[in-house]
Amino acid sequence: MPVRAGLFVEGPPPALLAGHCRGCANHHFPRQPVCPYCSAETVDEVLLRGPGRLWVHTAVTAAPPGYEGEVPYGFGVVELPEGLRVVGRLTEAEPARLRPGQPMVLAVVPLHVDDEGREVLTYAFAPGDTEPRDR
Amino acid sequence: MRAVEVAGIGIHPFGRHGDRTVTDMGVTAVRGALAEAGVGRGGFQAAFCGTAYGGVATGHKVLGALGMTGMPIVDVEAGCASGSAALMLASSAIAAGQYDTVVVLGVEKMPKGIIRSSFFEPWQEEAGLAATPAYFALRAARLMATSGVTKDHLAAVVVKNRRQGVGNPDAMFRAEVTAEDVLGSRLVCEPLHLWMLCSPNEGAAAVVLRAAGSSGARPGAGAGPAPVRLAAAVLRSHLPGAVLSESTPLAGLVDDSVVPPTTLAARVAYEMAGVGPEDLHVVECQDTDAARELLSYEELGLCAPGAAADLLDSGATSLGGRLPVNPSGGLLSKGEPLGASALGQVVELVRQLRGEAGPRQVPGARVALSHTVGRGANAGVVVLTR
Numbered sequence: 063m064p065v066r067a068g069l070f071v072e073g074p075p076p077a078l079l080a081g082h083c084r085g086c087a088n089h090h091f092p093r094q095p096v097c098p099y100c101s102a103e104t105v106d107e108v109l110l111r112g113p114g115r116l117w118v119h120t121a122v123t124a125a126p127p128g129y130e131g132e133v134p135y136g137f138g139v140v141e142l143p144e145g146l147r148v149v150g151r152l153t154e155a156e157p158a159r160l161r162p163g164q165p166m167v168l169a170v171v172p173l174h175v176d177d178e179g180r181e182v183l184t185y186a187f188a189p190g191d192t193e194p195r196d197r
Numbered sequence: 198m199r200a201v202e203v204a205g206i207g208i209h210p211f212g213r214h215g216d217r218t219v220t221d222m223g224v225t226a227v228r229g230a231l232a233e234a235g236v237g238r239g240g241f242q243a244a245f246c247g248t249a250y251g252g253v254a255t256g257h258k259v260l261g262a263l264g265m266t267g268m269p270i271v272d273v274e275a276g277c278a279s280g281s282a283a284l285m286l287a288s289s290a291i292a293a294g295q296y297d298t299v300v301v302l303g304v305e306k307m308p309k310g311i312i313r314s315s316f317f318e319p320w321q322e323e324a325g326l327a328a329t330p331a332y333f334a335l336r337a338a339r340l341m342a343t344s345g346v347t348k349d350h351l352a353a354v355v356v357k358n359r360r361q362g363v364g365n366p367d368a369m370f371r372a373e374v375t376a377e378d379v380l381g382s383r384l385v386c387e388p389l390h391l392w393m394l395c396s397p398n399e400g401a402a403a404v405v406l407r408a409a410g411s412s413g414a415r416p417g418a419g420a421g422p423a424p425v426r427l428a429a430a431v432l433r434s435h436l437p438g439a440v441l442s443e444s445t446p447l448a449g450l451v452d453d454s455v456v457p458p459t460t461l462a463a464r465v466a467y468e469m470a471g472v473g474p475e476d477l478h479v480v481e482c483q484d485t486d487a488a489r490e491l492l493s494y495e496e497l498g499l500c501a502p503g504a505a506a507d508l509l510d511s512g513a514t515s516l517g518g519r520l521p522v523n524p525s526g527g528l529l530s531k532g533e534p535l536g537a538s539a540l541g542q543v544v545e546l547v548r549q550l551r552g553e554a555g556p557r558q559v560p561g562a563r564v565a566l567s568h569t570v571g572r573g574a575n576a577g578v579v580v581l582t583r
């Protein structure tokens with residue numbers, strides 16, 4: 063099950079559930095009822111599937127508060143063709159094996175198994191060889 | 198608008214203090230500030246208390262322990278800038294004529310390790326997205342990718358601040374370190390190593406503000422130290438769109454022109470104080486991590502965009518340089534008790550402006566700037582003059 067409802071669709075292919083504002087034409091994520099950039103209430107839900115390009119990255123080596131999954135894990139920002147930079151986990155936990163600008167595809171990955179035995183899933187970005195389309 | 202001055206300062210050293218409570222530490226700081234100002238019970242008309250983790254009615258507990266209540270006491274939470282926010286409220290009220298004398302305090306007693314924050318949603322924690330040092334690391338990595346900043350520069354900031362902290366009896370760490378020590382400490386999130394990150398800790402600081410020229414001192418009190426003018430105390434939040442903003446959004450726009458909250462606050466503070474970055478003699482800035490200090494150079498206008506590494510390399514920001522930054526040792530030496538950190542900076546700068554900073558004194562300092570920025574986003578910029 064998704065770590066939070068309304069964040070992404072599992073697919074395949076997976077997609078982020080984002081907002082697109084009719085007022086300022088910007089995208090935002092996660093989708094909100096009001097545009098965070100211009101305060102318009104004319105927001106449509108859109109699916110963002112990537113691929114994108116890695117903008118900046120690191121790795122988390124110690125479990126942050128409230129996190130029950132494995133460490134280390136990759137962490138970074140990916141630029142999507144829709145003009146959005148999205149924060150997310152990276153499937154590659156060794157920063158030296160990634161370089162800014164490289165293509166990244168959207169993935170859905172397991173985090174941990176919850177108290178009721180369900181596998182909790184989240185979105186992540188994985189190195190890919192599909193070039194993103196130009197903006 | 199009336200001018201505002203700092204009539205007294207007090208501090209409880211930053212560090213680890215065992216069983217001492219936020220109340221105990223706050224009392225120490227407030228008593229020190231009141232004594233310097235010559236202000237006693239009944240001598241102030243309001244109090245503002247900066248704290249993020251202190252809990253309900255922290256300011257009431259501190260002033261209640263001193264038997265000094267009845268006036269409005271307001272707790273203020275603005276993350277790392279909580280103390281700046283309290284200063285802004287207090288100074289605005291004095292400038293507007295609402296009060297003549299106000300106590301401003303900041304207190305915190307933080308747990309060790311990465312700070313758990315109610316700021317993040319539980320699912321963000323569960324997904325590993327509440328990793329505060331990772332956001333610092335991404336900011337550092339971008340700074341390195343877009344300027345001449347290298348990992349050696351990050352280590353050099355730590356070496357500088359820890360060397361300066363040796364002379365500060367209120368700092369937690371008072372031993373010099375080498376770049377090799379810093380780069381050899383545990384890697385937390387590439388490019389940040391453990392010693393490049395400040396330690397959350399415990400402490401308190403307080404100031405008494407009053408309308409310039411007003412006679413807030415009780416009869417018979419000594420003349421006290423020369424007052425320092427609070428020329429500006431400005432708080433700003435973030436504008437939307439910057440993905441690595443201290444507001445830690447999950448997404449932002451492909452747009453590098455969003456003005457950061459520190460710059461928003463600094464522009465207003467410079468205008469209010471009638472000074473520019475070229476007029477400053479000493480700065481205390483947010484060095485939560487080593488890269489944050491370098492970013493602050495740019496965002497405060499201490500150097501041109503992209504020139505932070507050059508400014509550091511020039512020695513200008515070291516004690517003895519043209520514009521010493523963090524002569525107190527910064528948060529890297531003092532540790533960061535969130536609600537107290539901004540007022541700790543102000544205490545340091547008032548000492549500098551009075552010429553009371555001992556081995557870390559910046560000779561002839563007359564214009565000083567304090568800067569805090571963190572979660573919210575909240576950015577505070579304070580200008581002090583004499």
Ligand SMILES: [Zn+2]
Nearest residue numbers: 083086097100
């Ligand atoms: Zn909009």
